[in-house]
Amino acid sequence: MTSAPAIASPRRRTPRVPLSSTQRAAQRRRAAIGWLFIAPFGVVFLLFLVAPLAYALGLSLFTKGLATGTEFAWFANYIQAFTDPSFLRGVGFVVTFSLVLIPIQMALSLGVALVLDALTSRFARFSRLVIFLPYAIPAVIGAIMWGFLYSPTFGPLGQLFGLIGQQAPFLLDADHVFGGLINVVTWQWAGYYMIIIYAALQGIDPSIYEAARIDGASSWQVALRIKVPLVSNALLLILVFALIGTLQFFTEPAVLRPISNGGITPDFTPNLYAYTTAFSYAQFNYASAISFALGIVVFICVYIFLFATRKRGSFLS
């Protein structure tokens, strides 16, 4: 246990009062116990996060060919990744997907949260639960369910279009898969974001609304001029969540791939590409590099985003 800095700092902060030896021992003990309390977390953190990351980073610096063998290659895998059309196409897809998905999701969850906040009936409580429900369904189950709903043979779309004598579009083929997945992900996550925004709305002091009404504000004005700015922090949080989650898009395409008739390719998203590269092609080194390359992309995107919203944040408040 490296408790030295822990005892050193309080002594530095209070130099005027010299500590007796018993006091010092008590403090040392307290610091030691503090370390013990974080030890379980620390061990898990090191073992299951830092160690695998370090291992993957190590892997990504080697290359392995079926006919050659393992060689140390510095950053050759990264150079390959950032010039690999499969990886770049995947990154392009998730970035476009984020740009379309996040505004839809935000608008939807914000709108519903505002409506539910304005209502106080039993219906509101029921709606809240129902809208949140999709998030409680595991993503894999949700995706399988949508797979059946989209099925041209078993799904309701086929029957609906059959009524007007038309062939239903298959929402997972190459032309429609973008919209098909937007729908699945929005369904899955909008309720969760709605709850976050709703919770933030509930935290606003109602007297502010009262004051606004006395000043003659309409419900619309209260919603747009007071509520939305006051929950902007929650919105920012959701945006970052959604951005990171979407850039790492994996579960839904992975589950729906076998039934997509090739609409979802093995390199559909960077994460899916890394998965296929590792577990189908046995290119663990290159897959690690792809994963880290994706990490770099996510970092850059989030940084750009936070940089952009920091300015807007100051403009809003």
Next chain:
Amino acid sequence: MKKKAIIAAVSAIAIALSLAACGGGSGGGSSVAKNCTNKIVVKSAPVVTVWAWYPNMAKVVDNFNNGHKDVQVCWTNVGQGGDEYNKFQTAVAAGKGAPDVVMLEADHLANYQIQGALVDISKYGGNSVKKNFSEGAWKDVSVGSAVYAAPIDGGPMAMIYRKDIFAKYGITPPTTWAEYQQDAQKVKDAGGPLFGDLGANTPAVMMALQIQKGAMPFTYDPTKPKNVGVSLDDSASKDVLDYWGGLVKDKLVGVQDQFTADYISGVVGGKYATYISAAWAPGYLSGAGVGQGTDKGQFASAPLPQWDASNPVSVNWGGSAFAVTTQATDKKLSTEVATGLYADNASLEDGWKNQVIFPLNQGVLKSDAFVNAEVAFFGGQTVNKDIYIPAENAYKGFTYSPFQVYYYAQLQAELAKVNAGSETGSEAAAAVQKSVETYAKKQGFTVS
């Protein structure tokens, strides 16, 4: 007070250690039999673990275990085809977690052999069953004198078709691909169903059909493992892809992925007039509920259409073998399982009677019961004698690449584009050639 701190420290260390144990301890040796799907009959005998996905595997394993006192099989079905290969590939890369014996299709042997994942079973008495197989079948699992698997079944290809649809539109089974297209057009013009299906997820079929026209996708000699020939955009490959791309474009065939619920329901409902497939397909179809009720006996089989009827070429899809992995703890015992499993008469008979395998065992192939069998799925047609045995006998063998998984994935992606109408067959062939060639070079092969 000091005591408390010591206790806390000790417990923290204990937690840390137990967590570390969780992290590193799992996985275990491959010889440790746990989670078997089947029952171990002779509890005292050593156990060999097996991965396989034959639909009647439960019976096969029971037959083996009941007949052996010296060894028992612990079987797990970890998925069909690609699902199993992904798990096996990961276990090979990890160096542990693979079973002792694994079911592999012939086209995947080179893929694992080059990685040193398979044992030469001729060193452990594997040659004892050589006499049961034709020279060609044995050659498919051998490299020179080394033998990397014991063959079980093959996949001679033919055309399965629906008699009711053919009768309704007044057509007889096409013998050439040109006729196939004409008949497809005829059925379509008469308002009939799709004539066939080009599933993107069965690239092995497309490879076989290309080889039928004279393509030689790969040249590879495992004794010179650094050299590989890749020829995926020759004129034969392009012609076949363009042919199917044309059928798709004219909406003569469907674009549904196979082995999916949507495809099976289409087969049941008579949505497709033909199914270009292998001898083991009826077993999988009837297992999924095809050929029952009003569809009973509506299916028949005909020889695969040809490019040149006077010069027929026989091709193959699937067919598997049992290989012993280098992770097996007792390679001799594992070889006994690989050569003995699905080799007893009861299992083979169950397999071919239900048409989940087309056996390669000569004893069965030449038996009267097999040759003259009137197959219920085909309404009593003697398909073995008339179609599949001649096809198997004419099959000359393929050469597969040591990166077959990657090649199939590329071909599948391009087939999907052809099906979506965003690419012609020739373009698909060129794209596959380019990506596979690039990949092979990156893997360190000398590509010719």
